[in-house]
Each structure stands twice: as C-alpha cells, then as structure tokens.
Amino acid sequence: MLSATSKSARLLIPGFAGLALMLNSGCGVLPHLQREPDHVFSSSLPEIPETPVRPASTPVEAHYPDTLNPNATPNPADGTVRMDVKPTLIDGHIAKATVSTLDSPVADQPDARKQVFSQIQLVSFQAEEADTLVQPDSPTFTPAEPRREIDPREEPCNRMETLAASPFADIYSDEYIFDGGDRNAPAGYVAGQRSGFDSEDTVAKYTDHVGDARTSPSNRVAVYAPRFGSVRTVIGLQADIKVDKAAGAKDSQGIGNIKTGNAAQENVHDTMLSGLESRNRVDGMESATPAMQSRRTDSVEQNRKVDEGHEGRQYSSHGSMDRHQGFVLQQQIQNARSWTRDQYPVLTASTTNANQIKATFKVQQTVGLEDERKTKGNIHVVKLADHEMAQAGDTIKFTIRFENTGDFDVYDVSIVDNLTPRLEYLPGTAVIDGQHPGEVLVEDNGEGSSILTFDLDQPLKSHDRGEITFETRVR
Amino acid sequence: MTTLFNFSLKLQTLQVAMFTVVAGWGLTVCGQQSDDFQPLNEKMMPGFVADTLARVRQYDPSWLQPVRVELPTAGTVSVYSATSVPNAVLATPAQFSVNAGHIYRLRISEMPEFPNVEVYPSIEILDRMHPPTGRAGDYPIPIVLTEADIREVLDGRMVTRVVYLEQPQLAAILDPLRREIPQSLDPAANALQAADQLGRPMIIVRIGGRTPSGDQMPYMYYGSGGGFDLGNSIPIHTGVVKLSDKRGPKSSIASR
Numbered sequence: 001m002l003s004a005t006s007k008s009a010r011l012l013i014p015g016f017a018g019l020a021l022m023l024n025s026g027c028g029v030l031p032h033l034q035r036e037p038d039h040v041f042s043s044s045l046p047e048i049p050e051t052p053v054r055p056a057s058t059p060v061e062a063h064y065p066d067t068l069n070p071n072a073t074p075n076p077a078d079g080t081v082r083m084d085v086k087p088t089l090i091d092g093h094i095a096k097a098t099v100s101t102l103d104s105p106v107a108d109q110p111d112a113r114k115q116v117f118s119q120i121q122l123v124s125f126q127a128e129e130a131d132t133l134v135q136p137d138s139p140t141f142t143p144a145e146p147r148r149e150i151d152p153r154e155e156p157c158n159r160m161e162t163l164a165a166s167p168f169a170d171i172y173s174d175e176y177i178f179d180g181g182d183r184n185a186p187a188g189y190v191a192g193q194r195s196g197f198d199s200e201d202t203v204a205k206y207t208d209h210v211g212d213a214r215t216s217p218s219n220r221v222a223v224y225a226p227r228f229g230s231v232r233t234v235i236g237l238q239a240d241i242k243v244d245k246a247a248g249a250k251d252s253q254g255i256g257n258i259k260t261g262n263a264a265q266e267n268v269h270d271t272m273l274s275g276l277e278s279r280n281r282v283d284g285m286e287s288a289t290p291a292m293q294s295r296r297t298d299s300v301e302q303n304r305k306v307d308e309g310h311e312g313r314q315y316s317s318h319g320s321m322d323r324h325q326g327f328v329l330q331q332q333i334q335n336a337r338s339w340t341r342d343q344y345p346v347l348t349a350s351t352t353n354a355n356q357i358k359a360t361f362k363v364q365q366t367v368g369l370e371d372e373r374k375t376k377g378n379i380h381v382v383k384l385a386d387h388e389m390a391q392a393g394d395t396i397k398f399t400i401r402f403e404n405t406g407d408f409d410v411y412d413v414s415i416v417d418n419l420t421p422r423l424e425y426l427p428g429t430a431v432i433d434g435q436h437p438g439e440v441l442v443e444d445n446g447e448g449s450s451i452l453t454f455d456l457d458q459p460l461k462s463h464d465r466g467e468i469t470f471e472t473r474v475r
Numbered sequence: 476m477t478t479l480f481n482f483s484l485k486l487q488t489l490q491v492a493m494f495t496v497v498a499g500w501g502l503t504v505c506g507q508q509s510d511d512f513q514p515l516n517e518k519m520m521p522g523f524v525a526d527t528l529a530r531v532r533q534y535d536p537s538w539l540q541p542v543r544v545e546l547p548t549a550g551t552v553s554v555y556s557a558t559s560v561p562n563a564v565l566a567t568p569a570q571f572s573v574n575a576g577h578i579y580r581l582r583i584s585e586m587p588e589f590p591n592v593e594v595y596p597s598i599e600i601l602d603r604m605h606p607p608t609g610r611a612g613d614y615p616i617p618i619v620l621t622e623a624d625i626r627e628v629l630d631g632r633m634v635t636r637v638v639y640l641e642q643p644q645l646a647a648i649l650d651p652l653r654r655e656i657p658q659s660l661d662p663a664a665n666a667l668q669a670a671d672q673l674g675r676p677m678i679i680v681r682i683g684g685r686t687p688s689g690d691q692m693p694y695m696y697y698g699s700g701g702g703f704d705l706g707n708s709i710p711i712h713t714g715v716v717k718l719s720d721k722r723g724p725k726s727s728i729a730s731r
Contacts, residue, residue, distance in 0.1 A: 166606070166607040166608070171605075172604075174642050175604060175640065176643070177643055178643070200644070224610075226614055226640055226641075227641045228638055228640055229641050229670075230619070231658045231669045231673070232666070233661075233662055234627050234634050235635070236630075388607070389614075420646075475649075
C-alpha cells in the first residue's frame with residue numbers, strides 16, 4: 001500500500017510541475033488559450049459566384065529593349081507581347097489587357113514601329129517622362145522612401161580627409177597609425193590654454209584680422225603599421241598559484257578584502273559626526289547636543305529625525321502651496337469662463353489710418369578706395385608622410401604644408417602636432433622653411449610621445465604658404 | 476512491467492528536472508546581459524571561439540592570413556591541418572598562411588635550449604588583417620613562444636596566450652610582445668576579455684604537455700581543416716614525415 005502511494009506520488013510530482021509550467025503566463029499554453037482569434041470563422045460557406053471558364057492563358061515571353069530587333073520580322077503566331085501591355089490580374093488570369101502586336105496595321109508602318117521601340121525605351125530608362133505616356137489605369141511606380149532622411153545641409157561627421165594606402169583605413173583603424181586631423185574633442189584655446197588636443201591631432205591656431213582666435217585642423221595621414229601584444233595565463237594542477245602579476249593589465253582582488261571593505265559595521269562607525277552635536281532650532285536658539293545623542297544618530301531612526309528639518313517642512317508643506325496656487329487657479333478658471341461664454345463675445349475693433357510717405361532722393365557721390373579683400377584669413381593645413389606602410393623601427397618623415405587661403409593676413413600663427421604614442425619624435429629634425437622664421441617647442445604629451453608646437457614669428461600674409469618637416473620613429 | 480514503469484517514471488522526473496534547469500539557466504543568462512559581458516573565453520573547447528566568430532563575421536575562406544611563429548632562438552615548426560601529416564615543416568621564424576575561423580596544430584621541436592623536447596601547441600585563428608593589396612606577407616600575426624613558456628609547459632602547466640592587435644591610441648611605449656612587458660593574468664581571469672580591452676584578439680595559442688599517440692587522437696586534435704599556404708617560405712624537409720610512422724616522440728613530456 002505504501003509502495004503504491006509512493007508510486008502515485010512520484011507520478012503526481014512531475015505531473016503537477018508540468019501542469020504549472022504549462023499554465024505559467026510566460027511559457028504555458030494559457031496565453032494561447034487567452035489570445036483572441038485574429039480571424040472570424042463562419043460555419044456557413046460563402047456563396048461563390050459562378051465565373052465563366054476561361055481558356056488557359058498561353059505563356060508570355062518577355063522581351064527587353066536590348067533584345068528587340070526592329071528589323072526582324074515578327075511572327076504573329078507566337079503571341080509575343082511587344083508593347084503597351086496593361087495587364088490586370090483577376091483570379092490569376094490576365095484580363096482587360098490591351099495587347100498590341102506588331103502584326104497590327106498600325107505597327108506595319110515604319111514610323112509607328114520606331115515609336116513602338118522608343119516608347120519601350122522611355123518606359124525602361126526615363127521613368128518621369130514615361131509617366132506622360134502611360135495610360136491612367138496602368139500600374140504606377142512609387143519609389144521607396146529612403147531609410148534615413150538625408151538633409152543636404154547636414155555636415156558629415158568626419159570632414160577630415162584621410163590619406164592612406166588602403167580605402168579600409170577608416171574601417172580598420174586599429175591596423176594603422178594615424179597622425180593629423182582633430183580627433184574627439186575639437187581642439188582650441190580657452191583663455192590662452194590649450195583645450196581638446198588629443199593625441200594624433202594636428203591643428204593650426206591663428207588670429208584673423210578682426211582679432212578672432214581660430215583653429216584649422218589638417219587632414220589625416222594613415223600609415224599601415226600594426227603592432228601586436230599578448231596576454232598569458234598559466235594553468236597548472238595547483239590552480240591557485242599565480243605565476244606573474246599583471247602589470248598594467250589587471251589586478252586581482254581577493255574576495256575576503258571586498259567583504260572586509262564593505263562591512264556594515266565600519267559604515268556605522270564612520271557616521272559619527274561631530275557636526276551633529278549642535279544645530280539650529282526653530283526658535284532660533286542653539287543648544288548643544290550631548291555626545292550620547294550624537295551616537296544615537298548613528299542608528300537609522302535617529303538619522304531620519306535629524307534630516308527632517310522643521311523649518312523646511314513649513315516652507316514646503318502642501319497646505320501653503322495649495323493656498324498659494326488656489327488663488328491663481330481660481331482666477332484662471334474665471335478667465336476661462338469669460339472667454340468661453342457665448343453670451344459675452346469679446347469684440348475687438350481697430351482703425352487703421354492710411355499713411356503716405358513722401359521721399360526725395362538726392363544724388364550723392366562717394367569718393368574713396370574700396371577694399372577688395374573679401375575673404376577672411378584662413379590657414380589650410382595639409383599633412384603628408386613619406387611612408388604609407390612601416391614596420392617598427394622605421395623612420396617616417398612628416399611634412400606639414402600650410403597656406404593662408406584668405407585675402408587678409410593672419411597673426412600669431414602656431415601649428416601644433418600631438419603625436420600618437422606609436423611615434424617617437426627624433427630630436428633636432430623639426431625644420432621650418434626659410435621664408436617663415438619661427439621656433440619649435442617640444443613638450444611631453446603625457447602619453448609617451450611629444451607635442452610639437454611651431455610658432456611663426458611673423459604674420460602669415462594672404463595667399464602665402466610655407467612648409468614644416470620633422471621625422472619620427474615608429475615604435 | 477514494474478521495472479519498465481519505474482524507468483518511465485524516472486525518465487519523466489528527469490525530463491522535468493532538466494527543463495527546470497534549462498529554464499533557470501536561460502533566465503540567468505538573460506540577467507547577465509550587459510556591456511561588459513564577454514560570453515567567450517580562452518578556456519572553451521579549442522576551436523569553439525574561432526568557429527563562433529567565423530559564423531558571426533562570415534570570413535572570406537579564400538583569404539589566408541599570414542602568421543609567423545617565433546621561438547626563443549631556433550627550432551623547427553610543423554603545421555598540421557586536420558590530418559596527422561604535416562602540411563609543412565619550417566625553420567623558425569616560420570611564416571605561413573592559414574584561414575581565419577579555424578584551428579591548427581603545430582609541432583615545435585629541435586630547440587637548442589630544450590634538446591630532445593617537442594611540444595604541440597594549437598593556434599586558433601580568431602580574426603584577420605586587412606593590409607594594402609599585395610602586402611599581406613609583410614605583416615603577419617606574430618606568435619612568439621618564449622623560453623619561459625616552454626619551461627612552464629615542461630613543468631606540467633598549460634600556457635595560453637591570446638595574441639591581440641594593439642589599439643594604437645592605447646599603445647604603450649614599449650613593444651608588448653617582443654620587449655616582454657609581463658602581461659600574465661590570473662588563471663581565473665578571462666584572457667580573451669583582457670585582450671579585448673587592449674585591442675583586437677587575433678589568435679589563441681594553447682601550449683600543453685600532451686603529445687599525440689598514434690592515430691587515436693581526439694576530434695580536431697590536428698585542426699579543423701582550414702586552408703594552408705606556404706607563401707614564400709621554403710620547407711626544410713622535402714619529404715613528408717607521418718607521425719604514425721615514427722617510433723614516438725624523442726622525449727615526451729609524460730616521460731619526464
């Protein structure tokens with residue numbers, strides 16, 4: 001008996017578990033039962049109108065403009081549809097189709113034949129002109145909407161041109177060393193301090209003729225020079241032996257330390273604040289709180305009491321807010337009533353006076369010289385490298401060409417190049433051409449490489465150009 | 476009959492239990508979804524990570540990625556792809572081309588630092604490079620096995636290296652591969668995730684002490700059958716050496 005009971009119990013346990021899972025709202029059959037049908041079924045069959053039996057349609061052979069030969073003699077027996085077909089599908093059959101074959105009397109004329117083929121070509125290749133030729137009941141073509149709206153005024157996200165040996169440089173940028181352009185935050189000067197100069201950036205900084213400080217980034221140069229690294233793990237039978245400590249890669253934390261640092265007891269002890277010993281009361285008097293009460297504030301309940309300031313509650317109580325807003329609300333209701341009542345329409349009238357303006361024009365003459373300089377001074381920076389590909393240890397010579405493309409001179413010209421960590425500046429190789437004297441300042445960029453600043457001593461005149469070169473070694 | 480009934484009852488109970496476990500596992504997986512979650516790691520079955528990435532990225536099978544195996548000083552490198560017959564035997568540094576998304580077996584031997592020792596690392600190609608046209612051979616993915624790696628293996632441990640393509644903007648001053656910046660991780664850490672934080676994981680190299688014993692080797696021990704190209708490298712042996720024809724390794728790790 002006991003055995004039979006245990007057997008039935010063992011049979012019922014999986015049964016109940018399966019039933020519970022089936023009735024579960026997430027995976028059971030209940031949602032399927034509760035779902036409303038998306039079709040309405042009828043017990044009676046609808047009446048099917050009797051349709052005349054149509055003969056089976058012959059297959060239609062498609063011809064394209066390239067395959068049509070106007071000189072070929074068409075075979076009227078093949079049933080080939082040549083042009084001007086406006087099929088309408090009804091129950092899978094072509095009905096009301098206007099078919100003109102080349103054996104029609106109209107098509108026998110040479111001019112008509114030319115028109116036939118010209119219409120086909122228009123339909124195929126010039127859709128907008130073909131719209132005027134097709135019949136109103138012919139199928140119309142609606143172009144698909146673009147998946148993303150294109151704003152012609154929208155500026156591209158990255159306006160910097162990249163000079164690279166492969167068009168994939170911007171896609172697989174981790175295989176290249178980049179230099180030039182303005183990466184991430186826009187480079188500029190805020191209160192005389194450099195701002196937004198990321199590594200790889202090459203920017204010309206100058207002041208135009210009206211005194212505005214401006215910056216112009218260069219193009220980007222991509223040199224294919226991938227470099228690899230590796231991380232290593234060592235697993236042995238003694239799994240808890242750590243062979244090497246990760247330097248710069250990762251630090252391991254013991255679970256015990258985490259538990260100790262997050263102990264609730266320490267947090268309670270840390271909240272003993274001496275500042276809680278005195279606080280302002282409502283009556284303006286101050287009273288010192290004994291140290292014992294200060295300790296009591298460590299508990300959760302006491303902390304909550306301290307945070308509830310009485311003065312704050314008075315100012316932010318709901319009653320005062322309701323009284324204050326009640327007047328405004330009542331006035332708004334009255335205004336709404338007076339504006340919406342039909343029996344008191346508000347009439348507005350205004351009188352417009354006609355004015356007459358009399359003006360007398362006098363002939364004047366301005367004598368002077370017109371400044372033909374139109375465009376502001378603008379420095380265009382082009383960066384070039386003498387290598388498209390490099391290996392570690394190779395020397396790359398960079399050339400920065402700058403030109404004032406505006407009509408006005410620019411002043412305080414500086415060209416700043418923040419080198420990427422993979423490039424090591426070779427000291428003494430920076431040269432500014434002879435026509436533009438200046439100085440070169442080399443600073444550490446904090447990322448293992450250098451910031452090169454080329455300051456020109458003199459203003460850069462309009463449409464004047466110069467050149468800077470320096471060499472780096474690939475790490 | 477009673478036995479059959481008990482068996483079916485146990486089977487039902489087992490099915491319910493398995494369904495409950497799978498449902499709970501699914502909920503747990505859904506709860507773990509976050510930006511930092513890396514579902515793959517180097518401790519998975521050899522070849523699984525590369526196969527998964529190949530299915531996702533749909534690598535061009537006609538592209539063969541050059542790799543270059545470097546040993547401490549000298550030695551020979553044999554490359555296997557799905558069979559016990561090596562595709563080539565090369566002198567180090569050995570350069571050859573393989574398919575991304577596949578796993579290959581190597582045989583390292585004749586190292587002067589370790590006489591009569593041979594190890595059989597596997598290389599799992601996770602990703603490929605995109606060099607300028609015609610210059611792929613100039614930029615192989617390096618697989619550098621150090622003397623410390625071989626010594627760890629001889630001591631009975633398993634060394635796993637994840638070779639990654641360095642992110643240039645996060646690059647260090649020193650070369651992390653050849654100038655030996657120690658980048659060893661805790662054995663419990665996910666090396667694939669650590670490599671992913673430093674760059675793009677390219678190859679998983681596993682070096683253990685297991686040596687092949689005849690033809691009764693596990694599935695895909697000799698690789699998953701990816702393509703192989705010798706490129707411009709010149710094999711050092713003109714004849715083919717079949718492992719099953721050998722008497723056995725000169726000095727297997729197990730016998731040490």
